[in-house]
Amino acid sequence: MFHVAKATFIRNTRVMIRAYPWSFVIGHIFSGVYTVLFAFFAYHYVFAGQLDENFAHLTGSSDYLSYAILGGAFYAFAVSTLMNVSRSLITELREGTLEAVLLTPSLRRGYFLGNVAQQLMRTLFEFSVIVLVGAVFGLTLSHTNVWSAVLVWILSTGAFFCQALVLGSLMLWFRDTYITQNTLFAVMAFVSGVTFPIPYLPEWVQPLGLIMPLAPALDAFRQCVIQGAPLHAVSPQLFHMAALSLVYLVIGVWGIRRMEKRVMESIFG
Amino acid sequence: MLIAENVRKVYQVKEKKGWLRQQWTEVEAVADLSFRMVPGKIIGLLGINGAGKTTTIKMCSTLLTPTSGTITVDGYDAVKDDRFVKAKVNMIAGGERMLYWRLTGRENLQYFGSLYGLQGQALRNRIDSLLLQVGLYEAANTPVERYSKGMKQRLQIARGLINDPRYLFLDEPTLGLDAPIARQLRKHVSELASQHGKAILLTSHYIHEVEELCDEVYIIDKGRLVAHDTPEHLTKSLHLDTALQVVIPSLSDSLDYDLRQLAQDYGGSREIAETDEQTWEVTLRGKTDMTTPLLSLLAAHQSPVLRLSTQQPSLEDVILHMADRRGA
Amino acid sequence: MKQLGSLLWAEIIKEHRHSFHSKMIYFSLLVWPVINFVTAYYSFAPFRMGGDSPLARFISYEQLPLYLLTGYLGYIFYWCLVQSSWQMSFERQAGTMEMIFISPVNRLAFLYGRSLSSLIEGVWLFFCFVLLALFFVDGIRLSGWWAPPLAFLILLVSAIVWGGFLCVLFLFSRDASFLYTVLDEPMLIFSGVRLPPMAFPVWAKVISFCFPLTYALQLIRELLMERASLQTMLPSMGLLAAVLLVLVTATVVLLRQAEKHMKKTGNMVMY
Structure with a gap:
């Protein structure tokens, strides 16, 4: 399995070096930076730094800028991971290499592991750029519990990876990337507490946030960065994330396996 | 030996009927087909009406599951033991698919070799010998997107041989190739069987190709077997003038x-x-x-x-x- | 002229067949904008609202939903064209470009015609949503019965000019999706879709006023929300007209350059 993962990692890195997906990378960075800018403009120029009384109560801090900037950066990170992993198989299908991969006795686990490891480099880069820009516009990092934050970040990658498997099967099912991914991303931005705390939403919408790994991941990450919370303080969020990951993993593995079969049938049918 | 017994494949085809309505119809691509592949022999699959050649190949190479019937490869079932079967078979299709265009020829082979569990010196040696065999040694470090059609096709052959398969399926391997390159390729295929003892199944639109290469020919019409014999016997048996x-x-x-x-x-x-x-x-x-x-x-x-x-x-x-x- | 008409008609029919039947437009032009609009509305939740909120310096609290609705309506007009010209760059290989240059039609008319057809195809869904939503939103203060049609006209004309300009840009650039990312989201931030540009610092205002959408939105809000008279709007209208003129000129120049370039090198890509 690790053998296949390593080969896939090397292959993707080679492809990336030769044809760097600049438009995706820049797109992710830009959308993160725009969230930063929006937060900055709204906070300083439009609302003159005045917040709703409930905000500090709901988030445990009155640092709106850090809250919103981390939201933007983490959202961009989630979108990037989801896209890079979920699009891998359908890209093989479009470029005509899927059959060649399916012909081999290699394990799909290894293939995806290589994919996710390779894309870590890209998302880490994107994330760092957005956080750096954020630091210029008012993100406070002085209280950060660095190790907890890093660990939460890594665990989140795992959770997004599991979700990406489900997204990838949906893409193969619909034979589409554009609509499927963007619809999910729009909903994610709405219900996961990216730019505002979830309790502000109408009650009937709030449960939607529960099924997005982004919501607990972001919550935990913010606590570690803004308030310097230790890992055990965010364990409820981590358990939530782990449970979601498990569910998505089971559905995703089953889905991908089914879709591979279905896709082969429909190519020749 | 690869044995296909009473293999049948039915596709469910979705037909759009207006706005939201759709209808599923069944299309039988392969019906009750039986054949065997023996080491050192090339068998040809010729279709009269459109029929089932590619589907047959994909079923033998485990990409598709037969609706009914069995395919066994050296005793392994192609559906249940597909990982064992995958290690023993490979497929080469005509056209320019099944290669990573951004990678070089060597990198493509490295990747696919790894997916078959090859590594280290063994993989390197195998790649070198394959590149020499298909005459791409000089172009090994050029990205595939700069290859000509013939070169891509030869790299495909190298890819198809990377796991040293005992059973090789060739689906229209000379499609769109220039005549001299196609001839070279035919020579190569015939050597693979005669000298390397591979069992080969070939489909082609070019009938003379099948006639030249194949020891036995299966003729199928609408997925159904209508004749099976050596090319000479087939022509004689029909008593054509x-x-x-x-x-x-x-x-x-x-x-x-x-x-x-x-x-x-x-x-x-x-x-x-x-x-x-x-x-x-x-x-x-x-x-x-x-x-x-x-x-x-x-x-x-x-x-x-x-x-x-x-x-x-x-x-x-x-x-x-x-x-x-x-x-x- | 007749030829142009038939070419345009063919283009409209093709676009219609190509994308109408697919579910794509329902998502990209209705579902996403609606979700984004709602998200944008809730993004204001962390801030202090009410009559004494600092927001009131720019927008009255009751008019915030209306402000965002008009903002997203304008944005969707423009975004629809970004998307359609982006897709056109995929068609480049299919020879759309040659078609323009081979046919004797006026190139500019073709570009604007294409923008118009994809616009009509694209915005009616969200447009209906906005009309519906307007019934439930407070704060409408029309300048007169003629204000809605005039607002619509302003949006339409400015969006088409913008679309023509984008078509040219997209057609001649190698990595069109890059332009897409650069042009799409800044509009959302700087053009006053969600935040009033008047609140911005000078450097941000400069960026804001590069986008015709900024002017168009300002006019539309004056017409629909501020009961402004035609006279008071004359300066903004003049500004919008000037910006559009610059865009048209740029489109014409680029198109000429591109044609010259192509005749010399046989290659459409300029940058």
Whole structure:
């Protein structure tokens, strides 16, 4: 399995070096930076730094800028991971290499592991750029519990990876990337507490946030960065994330396996 | 040995009917097909009407699951033990798919080799020998997108051989290739069977290719097997006529009479046509070869022979004949 | 002219067949904008609202939903064209470009015609949503019965000019999706879709006023929300007209350059 993962990692890195997906990378960075800018403009120029009384109560801090900037950066990170992993198989299908991969006795686990490891480099880069820009516009990092934050970040990658498997099967099912991914991303931005705390939403919408790994991941990450919370303080969020990951993993593995079969049938049918 | 027994494949095809309605219809691509692949032999799969060749190959290479029937490869079931089977088989398709265009030829082989569990020096050696074998050693470090069609096709062959498969499926391997490259490829395929002992299944639109390479031919029509034999037997068994053509400078009445008599004696037919160069073209058709009696007849009439040719029936004639008969 | 008409008609029909039947437009032009609009509305939740909120310096609290609705309506007009010209760059290989240059039609008319057809195809869904939503939203103060049609006209004309300009840009650039990312989201931030540009610092205002959408939105809000008279709007209208003129000129120049370039090198890509 690790053998296949390593080969896939090397292959993707080679492809990336030769044809760097600049438009995706820049797109992710830009959308993160725009969230930063929006937060900055709204906070300083439009609302003159005045917040709703409930905000500090709901988030445990009155640092709106850090809250919103981390939201933007983490959202961009989630979108990037989801896209890079979920699009891998359908890209093989479009470029005509899927059959060649399916012909081999290699394990799909290894293939995806290589994919996710390779894309870590890209998302880490994107994330760092957005956080750096954020630091210029008012993100406070002085209280950060660095190790907890890093660990939460890594665990989140795992959770997004599991979700990406489900997204990838949906893409193969619909034979589409554009609509499927963007619809999910729009909903994610709405219900996961990216730019505002979830309790502000109408009650009937709030449960939607529960099924997005982004919501607990972001919550935990913010606590570690803004308030310097230790890992055990965010364990409820981590358990939530782990449970979601498990569910998505089971559905995703089953889905991908089914879709591979279905896709082969429909190519020749 | 690869044994396919009563293999059947039915596709569910979705048909859009207007806005939201859709209908599922069943299309039978392969029906009750049985065949075997033996090491060192090449078998050909020829289709009359569209039918099931690619589907058959994909089922044998575990990409598709048969609706019913079984395929076993050296005792392993292609559905249940697919990972064992995958290690033993490989497929090469015509066209430019199944390669990563942004990677070099060598990198492609490295990747696919790894997916088959090869690594280290063994993989490197294998890649070098394959690159030499298909004549891409010099171009090994060039990205595939800069390869010509023929080079891509040869790299595909190298990819198809990377796991040293015992069973190799070739799906229209010479599709769109220039004639000299296609000829080279055919030579290569025939060596793979004769010298390396591989069992090969070949489908092709070019019937002469199948005729030249294959030890046995399966002819399928709408997914159903209609004939199975060696190419020679197939052409003979249908008793198609051999045409014998001779061009002579003049035609006397007596020669004309004797020619007709000859054709009648052998149960054949005779055609005579005057050519533009004021010569006569005589065509005799029949099941048996009439060359010797014709030549002695012409000698008896002291008629010079300007040109003589025979046309044996080809596999193509067989296919066309079958297609006509089956109302294609 | 007749030829142009038939070419345009063919283009509209093709676009219609190509994308109408697919579910794509329902998502990209209705579902996403609606979700984004709602998200944008809730993004204001962390801030202090009410009559004494600092927001009131720019927008009255009751008019915030209306402000965002008009903002997203304008944005969707423009975004629809970004998307359609982006897709056109995929068609480049299919020879759309040659078609323009081979046919004797006026190139500019073709570009604008294409924008118009994809616009009409694209925005009616969200447009209906906005009309519906307007019934439930407070704060409408029309300048007169003519204000909605005039607002619509302003949006339409400015969007088409913008679309024509984008078509040219997309057609001649190698990595069109890059332009897409650069042009799409800045509009959302700087053009006053969600935040009033008047609140911005000078450097951000400069960026804001590069986008015709900024002017168009300002006019539309004056017409629909501020009961402004035609006279008071004259300066903004003049500005919008000037910006559009610059865009048209740029489109024409680029198109000429591109044609010259192509005749010389046989290659459409300029940058």
